[in-house]
Amino acid sequence: MIRSVLTQPARTRIENEHPASSPLSIHDMTVAYHRKPVIWDIDYTAPIGKLVAIVGPNGAGKSTLINAVLDLVPKASGEVRVFGEEYHKQRNRVGYVPQRESVDWDFPVNALNVVAMGLYRKIGWCFPVRRRHRQTAMEALDRVGMADYAKRQISQLSGGQQQRVFLARALVQDADLYLMDEPFAGVDASTERAIVEILRELRERGKTTLVVHHDLQTVTEYFDHVLLLNMRLVATGPTSEVFTRENLRKTYGGKLALLDQVGHKMTLGESGR
């Protein structure tokens, strides 16, 4: 017992902090843009098969959290484990829905082409998209209620329809962990219903989904768990326990100003040296 601990101390430590069973565990993660910390010391372990809302005010670092998990921005410190391993080893188990505004919707492709992009990794270098891939993409479009629009050029879709196309692209990845950046932003009611339905379907199939969410009114209705974030992790747990007036006040209230001050002091101190 003692010997095994001595021979593999590092590994054991990692396993304790990052249980392999958890879809996503974040340990001591800090991310900074231009040396100004955006999120600090995040410690988080995601539950299996739950819908998790990431909630916080503007500039709280919600998107940054997702980007850092996906290795899209460098981490100043800390570790992330996806199903017990580093992200790049588990990529095909993670589905990602970026913000709709992050791309140029005037791009000359149709809805089906965009969904097929979710399969590119599976298709591999240089191989073209084949009929069976298009079929898979078509099924995903059907799941989000967009099968009739498959051949539409993407600029001719409404905002909600574009969002559904993005969702379908993540669905074809057939992942176990989904990260979605504001899928409900600026969508119509029927799209919102369609997305919620998809999210519930994913949960029923045992997938874990983290969703950056802005509408506080629907959090309790749509999500099992919440992650309250304002540069630091404010609280996390089941919605019924954590999504309280007190916690929301901490997330959106006076704390923001205080953290900003501390951050400002740190930057000043460093550059003064």
Added chain:
Amino acid sequence: MNSIPAWFGFVLVVVAVWFGQLETVTAAPRHDAPASRSLSRDRLEWPSWDDVSRTLLLRDYNTRIVAIGTTLLGVAAGTVGVFMLLRKRSLLGDVVSHSTLPGIAIAFIVMEMIEPGRGKWLPGLLIGALIAGLAGIVCTKLILRYTRIKEDAALAIVLSVFFGAGMSLFKAVQYIPSGSQAGLNHFILGKAASMVSADVWIIAEVSIVIVAITALLFKEFSLLSFDEKFAASQGWPIFRLDLLLMLLVAGVTVIGLQSVGLLLVVAMLITPAAAARFWTDRLGLTTLVAALLGGGGAFCGVLISAMYPRLAAGPVIVLTGVVFFLVSMFFGVRRGIVVRLATHRQLKAAVGRQHILRALFEFLEPQCDPNLPTSPQLVNHIVSASDLRPMRSWTLKRLRHLLRAAERSDFITAVRDGGYRLTVRGAELAHRVVRNHRLWELYLIEYADIAPSHVDRDADDIEHILAADVVESLERLLSQRYPHMTVPPSPHVIDATSELTTRQSAS
């Protein structure tokens, strides 16, 4: 640490100023040779028929060589250019081309040092150009990464510094014994006529490699251009893909140096791609059209310049490309100006038609028997323009125009004393227009919390816009408020009303 980028920028500025000084000093004593030519030889002359047929049939060996080389260049440039355009990196192509200049000069100097008189060896010069072009991109990337200078400024700085350095080195080259005869200046504006078959081989090989790589990595490049973040999250090596794309651009620039020259090569990259966007909304087709336009433009440009030996091929090729672009811009079937204007006109006509029909319907509605379906009764009544004026705030001129258009489309017929009567066809359409309008109004009232901006209002039928269950509940509401709106006009009722019409007009 923070001050390094600032120093870097400062050093760049100093270098730029220094090169600028160098240039003015070295430029002063030289006069360019062509000034001594007689004026008459520079005059443009119309080509004889013999010249034209010789050129068009490619009977001239030299023309053939140049045409093949430049067409292949055009195809490669069009193919790669699509991705530059879609990545919004059009100007980066310009940076690459301008940055090649010092590379050419340095390659020449190095080769002269190794073996005097061999400085004009083309592959060596092109490799130098390629390396310098890539160095230009790397500099841009470094500035963007380590400073807060924005992209446009970084591009402008790198472009001018490299080009200035290149020009200065060119002047320096002229003091090398064989340097003045090297003809390096041709790389700036191109001199297609000086191409020999060995050059065309190089161009052909590089073009084929470029097109092949683009075809193989088509899927990867398109993902990179559309959604870089998603590509990165999937684990595609976006930095290396980006670099490869830049390498392809540098390749196009390098093989374009001889024919169009480095100042104009960016036009060969971007113009065909921009033109292709007017023809199609599909990426594969866009690329194909861009390749064809690029190749075709280059080919035509070479033929034209071959007929007018006084014209430099490079600018003519670029201008031909611009003509292709203008034609695409006006007549492109997807986004061309003509198509857009036509669509706009059609939409305007449709809106006007709907307005006049709705006005007719709503004017007549109170006069109809409320216990019978409305639309078949409409044809019984005669309406004048002055009746319709208060229905909407339109001018008399506009109203007359709309009435004439409706008459032409056989929705209304003119009767005596400037009156109009709806035809059966017009009545049916008016019924449908009003029904959709009222469904839409009800929709806004009942579902006001749904943002109407997310519903496509230009569509003709409300059923195509809204979900089936919504339309159903709206129709229930509609039939309560307007009892006979939703009843479709049956042939039987139409018979009855036509009888009624004849009776009324007889009385």
